Amino acid sequence: MSGRVGDLSALQATTLQTFKDNVKDLLKPSHDDYYLLRWLRARNFDLKKSEEMLRNHASWRKKTGADTILESFKIPEIIDKYLTGGHCGFDKEGNPIWIDPFGRIDIKGFGLHMTRLLFEMAVHQEGYDLGFGVYISMAEGT
Known part of the structure; x- marks a missing residue:
């Protein structure tokens, strides 16, 4: 399976759901399965590494003000x-x-x-x- 939406194995689908539950505190309405699967594919569906990578990304965006730069x-x-x-x-x-x-x-x-x-x-x-x-x-x- 490719690890993309619509082409997930049973294990990949389970990992995606677990990933969603683990990072629900970071998710925005625009963060859909396509977005989350990018993080999982980047770390070969390793849940711990994917979560760490996404949390580091969110931390960096907050620290640098990347989400508010157009307004600020x-x-x-x-x-x-x-x-x-x-x-x-x-x-x-x-x-x-x-x-x-x-x-x-x-x-x-x-x-x-x-x-x-x-x-x-x-x-x-x-x-x-x-x-x-x-x-x-x-x-x-x-």
Whole structure:
């Protein structure tokens, strides 16, 4: 058996039910059998190792604030105030249009006042998912 939903052996199904009971304190409404079976398959249906792995994962998410980052992240003032451009609409096919006039940005000034990671987080927060490097090379004409 593959260990996937709909293709479980009797032992795997029993292990899944036991796993659900053991970690019910961690489960959210979105955690279905597909989610739980990923943890079991990752540890070859070893109940103890799977539970330990899931608990470590939940602990890490809580410690780092991964579940609340979209609500708690504040765009740095330098980006909010000085980064020009942004999403301006959609084309006829429904693709987003993003305008970045890089000629007016003081890249050196940005580099001196913030880390690359902070810049990328802020840009991604605004929905800029095409990659900064693509826009830089377009601005440079390469």
